[in-house]
Amino acid sequence: GLAVCSTPHERLSILYTKILDVLAEIPKNAAYRKYTEQITNEKLAMVKAEPDVKKLEDQLQGGQLEEVILQAEHELSLARKMRDWKPWEPLVEEPPADQWKWPI
Numbered sequence: 001g002l003a004v005c006s007t008p009h010e011r012l013s014i015l016y017t018k019i020l021d022v023l024a025e026i027p028k029n030a031a032y033r034k035y036t037e038q039i040t041n042e043k044l045a046m047v048k049a050e051p052d053v054k055k056l057e058d059q060l061q062g063g064q065l066e067e068v069i070l071q072a073e074h075e076l077s078l079a080r081k082m083r084d085w086k087p088w089e090p091l092v093e094e095p096p097a098d099q100w101k102w103p104i
Contacts, residue, residue, distance in 0.1 A: 002064070002066040002067065002070065003066070004066060005065060005066050005069055008053065008056075008065035008066070008068075008069060009047055009051070009056075011069050012043075012044075012047045012065070012068065012069060012072060013044065013047055013048070015069065015072035015073060015075075015076055016040050016043055016044040016047065016072060017044070018076050019036070019040050019072065019075055019076050019079050020037065020040055020041070020044070022076065022079040022080055022083055023036055023037045023040070023079055025083050026079075026082065026083055026088070027088055029088070030087075030088040031088075032079075032082050032087070032088075036075070036079065040075070043060060043072075046059045046060060053065060
């Protein structure tokens with residue numbers, strides 16, 4: 001199992017704020033930013049509004065808060081990678097016309 005976090009509200013607030021900071025560096029029209037920002041803001045609002053750990057776990061629907069913290073850490077890692085990868089930019093070259101044909 002995961003180690004118990006003594007300050008889950010603080011940890012989640014920090015992680016969600018870091019995610020939002022990284023998302024702010026991604027263009028507003030990028031789908032990843034649009035949807036991740038919306039979900040992260042909703043979760044951050046829940047963390048700020050609900051002091052009870054059990055009730056917060058029920059609201060977030062991500063398991064125990066330690067699991068939610070792990071998910072947030074993974075989302076922060078992905079957000080940083082997406083910022084670097086820039087998947088919203090056009091392709092460097094056009095894909096082959098038969099790219100999705102099977103069998104070749």
